[in-house]
Amino acid sequence: MAASALSTEGPGEARRSRRTALGRSTGRRAAPADGLEEAIEDLARQPAASCLLSDFDGTLAPIVDDAASARALPGAVESLHHLAHRLGTVAVVSGRPVEFLSRALDVGHGRSPLAVYGLYGAEHLAADGTVHRTAADAANQELLALAAEELRAELPAHVTVEPKGVSCVVHWRTAPRLAAVALEHARAAAERHGLDLRPGKMAAELAAPGAVDKGDVVRALAGQAEATCFIGDDVGDIPAFHALHELARTHGSRTWRLAVLGPESPDELLAHADATLAGPPATSAFLTRLVESLDSIH
Secondary structure, eight states, X not given: OOHHHHTTSSTTHHHHHHHXXXXXXXXXXXXXXXXXXXXXXXXXXXXXXXXXXEOSBTTTBOOOSSGGXXXXXXXXXXXXXXXXXXXXXXXXXXXXXXXXXXXXXTOOTTSOOOEEEEGGGTEEEOTTSOEEEOOOOHHXXXXXXHHHHHHHHHSOTTSEEEEOSSEEEEEOTTOGGGHHHHHHHHHHHHHHHTOEEEEETTEEEEEOTTOXXXXXXXXHHHTTOSEEEEEEXXXXXXXHHHHHHHHHHHHOOEEEEEEEOOTTOOHHHHHTOXXXXXXXXXXXHHHHHXXXXXXXXX
């Protein structure tokens, strides 16, 4: 979606036209502080009617070669739990399984009402610890399992195939020289079985057509919010950015799409961002600043 379209549609879009320039004019450089301050002001104006949503990898946690060792920056986790007590909705929405996210974010134990959505929204960890899952139908589960089996047999040992139940992910971060081969096989498997292919950072994900995505989570959580912010860094976050644009256009909601920069930042994500953050440390600093703003005025 072109930048010009964002500046001409719906209520509140004149304000968006001014805001989008803050994060986009210089490509991969972080937005000026006043742009991020405006996002903080919007969220803090009516805290109970505000919604803050964030991705995990590359946003709260630095990207690492061993996915199992990824850790969110401690300051970011502390701020999220604090904000979960202050804002109407605070959630982490990730492609990771809820089981991993619950440990990484230290949720549960009554610490805070921080919500956790895994597998792009196909899993939701409820406040009572129950995990609710939106499973692929039986036919698609069989196709995904078969695709995973085929890919494991076809691909070199250094390329990892990760079945997730509702999807199947091919990773080549530890073997970047095999990127073309891995992507070619993933694309062929998707075409062979009628599956969607979702590109990612050093990865490609096969999913059933029409599978839940982060945009669905945004629409479910932020539909009635006065102000919503989504923070993300990868292609999987683009549906969330699109959903926020829809909310701004149709409901006049104040929305902020913050792209977290890194060496692999997809251009399409940056093209739809209202402002940018220079990596997970900047995300943590933004969350801290939001905490401070709320503490100072409420």
